Amino acid sequence: MVEFQLLDVDYVNVNGKPIIRIFGKTEDGESVCAFYENFVPYFYAEDGADRVLEGEPQVIEMERVTKKMVMGYNVTKQLYKIKIKDPSKTPELRERLSASGIKTYEADILFKYRFLTDLDMQCLGWIRTNVDNGAATNTVSVDKKIELKDMEKLDKEKDAPLKIMAFDIECIAMEAGNVPDSKTDPIILISVVFSEPYKGQKSMVLGTRTGRGVNPYTSEKEMLEGFVNIINEYDPDIITGYNVNNFDIPYVVERMRQNKVKPVFGRCNEKQVMARKIGNRYKVSISGRIIVDSFELVKKDFSLKRYGLDYVSQNLLNEKKVDVKHSEIERLWKGSTEEFEKLVNYSRVDSVLAMNLVQKLNLIDKYVALSKISGTLLQDTLNMGETTRIENFLLREFNRRGYVYSGRPNQSEVSRREKNRRKELKGGFVLEPEKGLHSSVLVLDFKSMYPSIIRSFNICPTTLLTNESQEPPEDVITTVAGTKFVSKNVKEGIIPHVLEKLMKKRQETKRALKKEKDPAKKKSLHARQWALKILANAFYGHMGYVRAKIYNLDIANTITSSGRDIIHKTKTEIEKKYGYKVVYGDTDSVMVKVDNETDMQKIRQIGTEISKHITEKLPGYLELEFEKFFKQFLPLTKKRYVAWKFEPDGDGWQEGIEMKGIETVRRDWCDLVSETLSEIIEIILKKGDVKGALEYFKSVIKNLMRNKIPTEKLVITKTITKAPGKYEGIQPHIEAAKKITARNPNEAPGIGDRIGYVIIKGTDMLSKRAEDPTFVAERGIEIDPKYYIENQLLPPMERIFSVLSISKSELLGNGKQMGLMEAINNYNETNHIKVLPRTETNGFICTKCSKFYPRIPLVGTCECGGELAFSSPKGMVKQVTL
DNA sequence: TGCGAGCGGGG
DNA sequence: GTGTACGCTCGCA
Numbered sequence: 001m002v003e004f005q006l007l008d009v010d011y012v013n014v015n016g017k018p019i020i021r022i023f024g025k026t027e028d029g030e031s032v033c034a035f036y037e038n039f040v041p042y043f044y045a046e047d048g049a050d051r052v053l054e055g056e057p058q059v060i061e062m063e064r065v066t067k068k069m070v071m072g073y074n075v076t077k078q079l080y081k082i083k084i085k086d087p088s089k090t091p092e093l094r095e096r097l098s099a100s101g102i103k104t105y106e107a108d109i110l111f112k113y114r115f116l117t118d119l120d121m122q123c124l125g126w127i128r129t130n131v132d133n134g135a136a137t138n139t140v141s142v143d144k145k146i147e148l149k150d151m152e153k154l155d156k157e158k159d160a161p162l163k164i165m166a167f168d169i170e171c172i173a174m175e176a177g178n179v180p181d182s183k184t185d186p187i188i189l190i191s192v193v194f195s196e197p198y199k200g201q202k203s204m205v206l207g208t209r210t211g212r213g214v215n216p217y218t219s220e221k222e223m224l225e226g227f228v229n230i231i232n233e234y235d236p237d238i239i240t241g242y243n244v245n246n247f248d249i250p251y252v253v254e255r256m257r258q259n260k261v262k263p264v265f266g267r268c269n270e271k272q273v274m275a276r277k278i279g280n281r282y283k284v285s286i287s288g289r290i291i292v293d294s295f296e297l298v299k300k301d302f303s304l305k306r307y308g309l310d311y312v313s314q315n316l317l318n319e320k321k322v323d324v325k326h327s328e329i330e331r332l333w334k335g336s337t338e339e340f341e342k343l344v345n346y347s348r349v350d351s352v353l354a355m356n357l358v359q360k361l362n363l364i365d366k367y368v369a370l371s372k373i374s375g376t377l378l379q380d381t382l383n384m385g386e387t388t389r390i391e392n393f394l395l396r397e398f399n400r401r402g403y404v405y406s407g408r409p410n411q412s413e414v415s416r417r418e419k420n421r422r423k424e425l426k427g428g429f430v431l432e433p434e435k436g437l438h439s440s441v442l443v444l445d446f447k448s449m450y451p452s453i454i455r456s457f458n459i460c461p462t463t464l465l466t467n468e469s470q471e472p473p474e475d476v477i478t479t480v481a482g483t484k485f486v487s488k489n490v491k492e493g494i495i496p497h498v499l500e501k502l503m504k505k506r507q508e509t510k511r512a513l514k515k516e517k518d519p520a521k522k523k524s525l526h527a528r529q530w531a532l533k534i535l536a537n538a539f540y541g542h543m544g545y546v547r548a549k550i551y552n553l554d555i556a557n558t559i560t561s562s563g564r565d566i567i568h569k570t571k572t573e574i575e576k577k578y579g580y581k582v583v584y585g586d587t588d589s590v591m592v593k594v595d596n597e598t599d600m601q602k603i604r605q606i607g608t609e610i611s612k613h614i615t616e617k618l619p620g621y622l623e624l625e626f627e628k629f630f631k632q633f634l635p636l637t638k639k640r641y642v643a644w645k646f647e648p649d650g651d652g653w654q655e656g657i658e659m660k661g662i663e664t665v666r667r668d669w670c671d672l673v674s675e676t677l678s679e680i681i682e683i684i685l686k687k688g689d690v691k692g693a694l695e696y697f698k699s700v701i702k703n704l705m706r707n708k709i710p711t712e713k714l715v716i717t718k719t720i721t722k723a724p725g726k727y728e729g730i731q732p733h734i735e736a737a738k739k740i741t742a743r744n745p746n747e748a749p750g751i752g753d754r755i756g757y758v759i760i761k762g763t764d765m766l767s768k769r770a771e772d773p774t775f776v777a778e779r780g781i782e783i784d785p786k787y788y789i790e791n792q793l794l795p796p797m798e799r800i801f802s803v804l805s806i807s808k809s810e811l812l813g814n815g816k817q818m819g820l821m822e823a824i825n826n827y828n829e830t831n832h833i834k835v836l837p838r839t840e841t842n843g844f845i846c847t848k849c850s851k852f853y854p855r856i857p858l859v860g861t862c863e864c865g866g867e868l869a870f871s872s873p874k875g876m877v878k879q880v881t882l
Numbered sequence: 883t884g885c886g887a888g889c890g891g892g893g
Numbered sequence: 894g895t896g897t898a899c900g901c902t903c904g905c906a
Contacts, residue, residue: 010894043895090895108895171893180893247892278898280889285894295891299900307891326893384898667902719890887904 002146003128004032005160006121007237008288008377009112011087012139012270018087020115021140022148023267023288024127025160030143031235033267033288034127035135037147039115041087043107044079044404045097052100058084058093067105067404070550072466073486079105079404087111105404109395116375117396123371123378126154139270140288141232159368159524164195164292165236166355167227169248170347172330177748182254186220188333190227190252191347193355198234205348206230209333211340213348221259224252231265238290238364242309242354245293250275250282283383290379292364294357297382301363305667308754313353317360321353322346327748365523369531373502389535390542391549397498403462406549417546417553425544425556428587429564431571433635435803437684438583441630441643442592442607444614446566447623448533449588450540451499453562456620458485460493461543461550481561483554495543499536506532563587566622570614578610584635591633600646600653603629629653632685636662636803644685657685662799672713673792676700680800690804697797704785704793711777714788715756720749732770733757740772759787 004024011018020036040060044067053059060083069075084090094107109117121127128151135145170189173180186208193203206223210216217223231239241248253275256263263273267288275284284291299307302316310321324332324346332343357363364382371381374389375396381389395405409417446452453459457477465476465484475487485493509529516522542548544556570590571582584591594606607626614624630643640661646653659681664674676697683693703709718733736757741748749755757770761782769784776783 041895084895087895092895094895106895111895114895169893173893178893185893241892243890243892246890251892274894281898283896283898293891299891309891329893883906885905887902889902890900 001128001130002032002132002144003027003126003154003156004030004034005124005126005156007124007290008379009116010268010287011111011115012268013086013088016085018111020112021268021288022127023142025162025237026144027158027160029161029163031237031267031288032144032146033135033140033142034129034146034148034151035137036115039118040083041085041090041111041114042081042083043090043094043109044081044105045107046077046079046103048100048102049080049082049097049104052097052102053082053093056093058086058089060085068402068462070398070403070406071461071464071468071552073463073469073491075466075468075470077404087114103407105407106395108408109405112377113392113395116377117392117399120396121153122375123381124159124368125372126156128152128154140268141235142267142288143235162195162237163235164238164240164355164358165231165234166193166240166294166351166358167191167244167248168241168347168350168354169251170329170333170343171251172333176327180251182251183258187223187252187255188220189214189344189347190223191344191351192227192230193348193351194234194236195355195359198230203348203351204230205344207344209340211337211344213341214344220255221261224256224259224261227252228256228261228263228265235267236289238292238358239286240292240294240354240358242350242357243293243295244291244354245284245296246282249273249284249286249291250277253284285379290382292358292382294354294363297363297367298357298361301361301366306754309350309353313357317353317356319353319356322349362523362527365527366530369524369527370534373528373531373535386534386538387542387545387548390538393498393535394494394550397494401494403494408549409547409551414546417551420553421544421546424553426560426564428560429567429585430587430638431567431582431585431590433638433641434581434583434593435635437688437690437804438593438633438635439631439688440594440597440603441583441633442594442603442610443627443630443645444570444590444592444607444611445625445627446588447625448503448536449563449566449622450559451503451536452621452623453559453566454493454539455496455499456622457558457562458488458493458496459555459558460485460495461552461555462495463491463493464552464555479558479562480565481554481558483558495539499539502532502536506536566618570618570624573614573617574610577613583633584641586639589627591630598631600629604648630658632688634684634800634803636799642681642685642800657682668716668718669796670714670716670788670792672700672704672709672788673796675713676793677796677800680797684800684804694801697793700793701785701789704783704788707782707785709783709788711758711773711783714758714783715773716758716792717754717756719754732759732767735767736770736772739770739775743772743775759784 004026006022006024008023009020011020017037018039018041020039022034022036024032024034026032044065050062053062063081063083065079065081066076067079069077084093090107094104097104116123129146129148131147131149133147135147137145168191169187171180171185171187174185188208190206191203192206194201205214206217206226207214208217208220208223215226217226253263253273264271266273266286271287273284273286275282295307298312298316304312304315313319313321322342322345324343329343332339367378367381370376370389371378374381374393376389376392398405457479463485465486473486473490475490477485477487479485488496506529509525509532513522513525513529516525540556540559543550543552545551567585567588567590571585574580574582574590574592580595581593582590583593592610594603597603597606604626607629611624611626615622618624626648628645628647630645632644633641634643635641642662643658644655645658646655664677679696680693683689683696716732720733720737733755737749737755756773758773758776759766760769760771760776761784762769766787771781775781
């Protein structure tokens, strides 16, 4: 008997017959490959297929079947179920049929998914088989080979232990300053890190130079062969590294090709590792193993200013890279023993960090949970988007109930949909926010609004009444959008049904999570409830996604218009019944100003009371919830606000600053901006002191004018993206790079390097005044305060103050809300810029050439010399006086 | 405001 | 492999 957990599936063609291979792992950590024969590929096609495929040798059998269609209530069709020999011939047959105007169904389901769906097997699910014989094949390299004859699916929560291997390569670019080219530039070092010791070692560095801690090889070819052997012997389930998908793996594969080394380090001895270029990215696959690119996962899961390995490991792991610049690698490689050792260590640490990111941040937990729920293979869950998961999930649910799933839209269908969607799909309801700083605001949210709407109105392609629907029944729900769905009594929609299952499972999981003490189980339960939420929330978006197989604009519109209707009614009811003002609302939430109530007990009570009342009045499963309390709430525009929030936390409250649509960290801002912005927001919200915030802003400007701000806070960072000569315009970071190069040709920055610079005083054009911060600090060169005030500080600060200057004019002295302008003029007499309060304006427009500016340009006039006027969505408003 | 181009990470 | 595969930021009108 063997029990194993399913990790990956593929198939091989043996004598014209496909054999499914299931790669898995036992609880003891043995790798398994189970072969499943006699699974026949098939698809469906409409009438006429018999004629077109007459005499086709691929066809084994054509069976007449009646299938339910996904789109429209009670639509059935007579189809042919066409069984064929070779799954890879399907596209060809599909195209032939389609050329004759015959529609096909499920002819775009990958064979491995056809298998998983029909046998109802889950990725990471457990399988038990009584056969324990080694299958007679040496095409795979695993601990156990099994012929899968009789099997049983097990309901087992436990996960098999997965072996991880991280690696990183170093190479030297022939052309200095360029990224190495795998066609010409050899690999010099490969570092490898193991999650379980391999030959007693936690890590290894392979190299073509001898030295301490290096496994030496006489040539690159030999080293690559050594690398292949290590992988195959260690037999990892997961291969990771930083940017392995788009750099290391394609690079290694190409070097192997150059050196005539077979890139075979998957669990199949016959399949080479694939690294195919698609667009400007690579798609890589290693059969039987899972590639986890820690760079791509970090980028998806964490919001950071930068994603370089140095920055990422510093910020997420609090671990440091060995400090080696790319330009130094060649020198270290050719240098002294010590220098070489530094390089070896540098390489090793990079692999360690890639491994630590995966392990310490639990990067794959979420994807494991998503795979288990959606039935998508882990590798696909990692690489692909939500669409794949939803479609894999729904294929099972629809097939199980006698439906044949719709096909993927072709390019022309996609563009047709895109055109209509832009015109016709209306989004959620966003209330124009009441201007000003509000105190005591309740935030009430609809719990999973769109899923609840879908369930409440039984919204599903299979319940939608279309003109193809047979015998429209009496019991019909007419939605606010005018669409009609049969009620649940007549027939429960599949999507509402699965949503109910998912939402209930989530509640159960959350309950279990509360009781669970074991940290490992807690982690997996947490990931599970998260994945259930993500999947449930994705259905609405999916049906409104133009590439979805079950795209339906009417359904998407029904969901959003129901949402708008509900929010609208909620607002009206709250204002009518309680006399409170709804100051803002967005899609599924309303913000209610509760006079100036500050008693937290009372707040909670009012919030609960309103939610309860509204919930009772609403149809179906819709539920309004008291989410949190904003002690101070400052809306800037739709979708953008800052607030001092208090979230209920047991009997107490969790306090914090919430910012929506406002970034305090942006890569093109220097630290001074982020710091000042955060500070000002904090003063306004927590102290309610707009004047104080203004004073603070003035003091920052004062310090800037007196050259008292540390240079490092003024550094702006940009990446060199192409050769210096290829830049058309003059750009500050390029000018700074030129200066660095001129002073020290050894340190010349190249393509891909990030350049930090500051803007110094002078008469040259701005870009020419960009300077190396170290140089500026050493020489005590004066920075240009005007630049920092106008280009860096002012735009974000003005966004905050402009909404306040109107509503809080009493604080600044009546009619003298130009405080910000004064602040600047006090310290800079030559300044021409006036900050005007933003009322109905969305920017500025030239009176002469009509060029639009979101903000007043520095020079105060348009490029063409024309004068600027306020622009509003309704047109030009009034003249700007400068 | 609304859209298209272009780049990220890696050495 | 029953393949065709981003997603955000920035500059420009």
